[in-house]
Amino acid sequence: MTAFSFSPSALLPIIVLLPLLGGILNGLFGKRFSRQTVYAIGSTTVLASFLLSVMVFQGLRGAMVTDPNAAFRFEAYHWIVAGNYSFDFAFLADQLSAVMLRVVTGVGFLVHLSTTSYMDDDPGIARYFAYLNLFVFSMLMLVLGKNLAMLFIGWEGVGACSYLLIGFWFKDMDKAEAGQKAFVVNRIGDIGFVVAIFLLLAYAGGSVDFDSLRAHFSDSARAIDHAPTITLICLLLFVGACGKSAQIPLYVWLPDAMAGPTPVSALIHAATMVTAGVYMIARMNFLFALSPHAMTVVMMVGALTAIFAASIGLVQNDIKKVLAYSTVSQLGFMVIAVGAGAFAAGIFHLFTHAFFKACLFLGAGAVIHGLHHEQDIRKMGGLKKKMPLVNATFLISCIAIAGLPPLAGFFSKDAILAETVALKPDAEKLAAYYEGGFKRQAFAEAGAAGGEAADMAKVAAAEQGIKKHYIESVEHLGIWRKVAFALGLCAALMTAFYMFRLYFLTFTGEYRGDHHTWDHAHDAPWPMGSALAILAALSVVGGWVGMPFAHGHYNFFYHWLEPVLARGKELVEGELAPSVEYGLMGLSVLVASIGVFIAWQLYGRGVSEVPARIATTFRPVYNALLNKYYVDEFYHAVVITPLRAVSRALFQVVDRVLVDLAMVRGPGYALVGLSHLGRLAQTGEVQAYLIGTVVGVAALAWYLI
């Protein structure tokens, strides 16, 4: 138990505002500070937030002893109250936010720390730290927001910071364009998200507060009992998640986002921001669980993304690009989880992934920094000797991400795959929820068929038919789970392969670059080294908080999230027999081992001709993979070029002629002309003014008499 004499609620605004303060200080006065002061301000504010987050977490644990559904709420003020709509500026720290809080501030602090060695010669360091602090601030707004509006503020804030940081070296046109691409692609997702928020406002009682939304959608009496509407809202929310969490078809920005400084990739494009979509879906589990159809779409998009990105990752030669596609693929796994109804498993994978992927990125950063900004793995090799610490942490993280026990990635990935096949939506409960809607539809159908007032028997029959149809349609969705499982398993195989390909090519064998670089190569300096060590340690033990029941252990992680995810869990049920679960576990271990073995065969035993021979044999496939399936080129041809042509035409015709001339300038000139006319009355003589008064009185008199 903790010894708080005050409520941890009061800490929430402090946690959020500390990084903002750091950002403002560094942003406004950073140029006058010394390098060390900038480092200190940037890192300590996030460290303080982390420590406070731990206090909140412990406080929550304490509070849950008496009230299992405990959560801390802090309401700063009513932001906007307009008619029936209200938005509060309020924070919520429940079990889900508490986990996210620790990940964001913890990994955030480690990344701040290691940046001090990665960016040690950059003149824009104050600007960089200001952006990074602002990012942490926005991310905290996102995870602590008590309603969708607050979440959206953070959502846009992280997007803006991501844009700023990707294009941090904005003098390089490619990097600036990568930032722009990320921003624009995210905006496409945001449109869906915003429309979903508006729909929720319209349908769910004028509030987008999570507590009231959950209450609203848990009560069938107040519910929107129209299944397609809920499906539509869920899909629109998912469009937003696709943008932020880099899912097909909006994933294209994430690989390009690697143009930013590597620690930024570790924090924003691996550990935190890109998981916001998964977080949001888990947060809205009570809504998504109501629509098995939307969930299936989510799950399949996740599965396709997982295998699609993993396959591209197989042949990439840029160390960061491999990691980027691996991130997209792992995000696909998380999306499979939340789409399958395994919300806890999704968050669990988010949690473990944050550690090993941040560790991998920071390790890659150390390699790139050590080799004078060399990123091509074909020019690396044998770095084990030069960088023992980086080698060790990288290897640990590779094992973790490949899904070998007992490291973190194994437990979370296995949980996702197992639950994908184990769970199934409770069609009866859902049908009960939508009963009102079915009734109305039945009345409409029976009425339309009968032409006049329908008799009750007909209506009841129609209702039964609709209900049966609905339940069947839900049950038919089961097949997709098996597809998703199979795709996930293949993706897991590929993951193990390309991660170890990356490891072997970088750290083992002979060095393939020039000697000058090799002589200057060095291990990570202490700030980065310590961050790597901590993250590697967490990649080992991080998974142990969520060991499955089959181990005879108490699954702390699932139990912890229970209060937030209860409604989702109620509607999507299922258990696996321990024997099946062990079987699946064995299968995942086997698959991962095969992946690692192939990688060792091809790349681990010195120079081999086999990969090149495979590449020549399957030339078209290899080229397609190397060029990322030509998706960027496809978008360019199908979306961007026509869009540009259309907008150019619109500019010439609609904007120049219709808007500028007919609607803006024309009325403008007309108004100015009228104005000149009106000025004639203003002669400056009091007599004329008195005439005006007489006219006014006459007008009044006409009205009144």
Add this chain to the structure above:
Amino acid sequence: MLHDLALTSPLLILLFAALFTLVVDPFLPSTTEARSFWGRFGAGTSAMAILACAMLWKHGGNEMHTVAFGYHLSASPMSLFFTALVAMSAMLTHLSSPKYLVEQGSSYGEYYALLHFATFGMAVMVSSESLLSLFIGLEIMSMSIYVLVAFKRTSAASVEAGMKYFIMGSVASAFLLYGMAFLFGMSGGTSFIEIQRALAMPKPGQGGWLHLAVLMTMAAFLFKVAAVPFHMWTPDAYEGAPTPITGFMSSGVKVAAFGAFLKILYAALAGVGMSELHLPMATMLATFGVVTMTVGNLLALTQKSVKRMLAYSAIAHAGYLLLGCVASVPDGTLGAPYAVPTGAVPFYLVGYAVASLAAFAALSTVGSGGEELTGEAQLVGMGRRYPFAGAVLGLAMISLAGVPPTLGFFGKLQLLRDVLAVENGKYLPHVIILVLNSLVSAYYYLRVTVFVYMRPEGRTEREYVREPSLTWAMGIAMAALLIIGMLPYRAMTMAQTAGAGVRTAVASRHVAHELPAKAEPAAAAQK
């Protein structure tokens, strides 16, 4: 008696400050320092008046005692809100005046005394519960303002403006007095509540007189708020007056006039709508509002002087506010006996007053040594040479145009919403015209920012007046625009309470006790 004094304490503070300034000033040396002392003194006393309002708002006695001096004055949420608003206008005017007057060569202590008297008059107007006190307040205010407009007595434009304003104002006062005489004649009382009761049950044959009374009163108020076609004095008076006084006229005078107008509409004439006469007051107000805003905006478009442009913008805003006057709760029928105005007008006035004060304070920094430079072209380079004043001016323009996150946006938003709510969108056409009008207004407001920031500076390097108290005035106004603009909820609620306090519940209860003898014969005569 003590209660009366306590309830009117904001007024008394202002009156005391006026008398103190008048008596003590001759004994001070006529130096710049002494003048800036009066500026700070005036700001301090105005702030005290605001504080008194706040305390009365918070701890405002028990309900039975909110009427003071025999139903002539009151301390209702309404009067406190408006008094605080006029005191705020006075405070910022006091702060921005001293240096300006020194530069213009007409720095005399009487200025500050007159400013206090004017503020006192406004406070009396908005606290009045009877025709008598309303008229006295109006005259105290008007007389002081006439003199203040002509205060640059070496400038022909200033004196001409004062004279014109005086002549036109006298006509309006005559109208008002005439209307009041008829109201008194019909009701036999001067307090609003008596008038209301009498008008609710008119005697046969009173109809014509009532029409005449309403017509006269309306004409007077439409003049005071500068509605078209009673507006023609406005540009001349605004342009000729010393710049801080122009700011004061567009904030304080407008606030007081609308406060008193709401009192007349919703307290004194409240029964009129219910009587068989059915005066179309609401439609009339809305029509005047629409005409006023359109003419104001149209004429503002082609002005070259920012001061004169703001005069026309004041007319346009008067139009918006006139339309806002029809928004009432509960059922939106202006003239129903229990209707009270929504918070739209009080809240809009806050935003408008603060933005005007900010704009005129910033304008008074341009130029030194007797010349007044308020033409658009003369603002060029301000954003670079005096960034703070430039930013304040720009922000004021943005707020006046009604762009978020400034206060002006929420003011307009609430006004539109409340007007739309009246009788299920009866005024939808008016609201559409309002929106189109604000579109037009954005053009000339934003043009100012173009001149401040985006035009290349010529060869002449302009001097700017920089002075601490002026900086304070601009800083306070800017902070208010931004802070209330971002967190408008509290102020909105207060404005709502203010609107609901237009008729003190107490007054009706009291009079219900005391006036049955008068009311019943009237009722009997009806039967």
